[in-house]
């Protein structure tokens with residue numbers, strides 16, 4: 001087992017690390033520098049969000065962490081080891097649920113095992129138990145078209161969690177949902193990941209969501225994508241589940257700080273953005 005470095009406070013081990021990471025996409029019109037000189041360490045069990053304007057490289061960061069491709073320069077480490085490709089230790093959850101319509105919810109949850117050819121006895125019961133924990137006690141035998149959008153995202157979360165990843169990469173998983181369902185799911189995901197001690201990196205355009213769910217918020221700016229700021233969420237907010245954090249003292253000040261940071265470097269935010277007005281400007 002390699003010696004793991006500690007996070008910036010020396011409190012816990014580092015699970016994810018980007019060191020001097022730059023990435024250029026090469027196309028027919030030449031190379032385009034998407035990220036430049038990123039340094040970031042995510043502690044074990046920490047919840048970090050990435051925010052910034054469209055095109056600042058948020059999804060590229062997740063792709064590098066997931067090992068979908070290597071960076072042009074720099075190092076990406078998972079528990080001190082170079083990431084060389086996709087790993088079962090890292091789960092990915094996206095805006096779309098990508099449930100197969102012809103498979104039951106239970107069989108969708110277990111699809112990774114079926115693809116690998118290692119579904120074992122008891123897998124169905126484990127899937128149903130996990131679905132029940134995520135608020136879908138009777139969904140195992142149903143089909144995706146019978147479920148609402150929020151229920152389908154819960155099923156997608158179950159599919160991600162059942163493989164037992166240490167890390168969850170969340171790429172705008174709530175952005176297609178209406179506000180009430182989105183708030184319920186933010187709480188559910190926050191509570192579930194906290195209970196299981198998972199490390200999480202969330203990409204979102206919603207500054208209030210980032211502020212409510214995270215321990216730290218990383219603000220990226222574009223052209224090329226660089227880290228403009230890393231904002232620590234105050235300890236008293238971190239302890240609260242997202243719907244409670246949104247109502248707590250200190251939340252508006254945190255939101256304003258993020259909003260102003262995005263406005264200064266991200267192009268567009270003006271003084272006085274409100275909590276309900278938290279979409280990062282799109283280009």
Ligand SMILES: Nc1ncnc2c1ncn2[C@@H]1O[C@H](COP(=O)(O)OP(=O)(O)OP(=O)(O)O)[C@@H](O)[C@H]1O
Pocket residue numbers: 025026027032034052053054055056057058059060061225
């Ligand atoms: N496969 C690709 N080939 C070429 N350029 C790409 C590719 N993927 C992303 N880019 C470019 O890299 C930059 C960063 O893209 P990325 O998708 O990581 O940004 P983002 O912050 O996630 O954007 P959004 O918020 O719109 O999803 C953008 O300029 C984008 O056009």
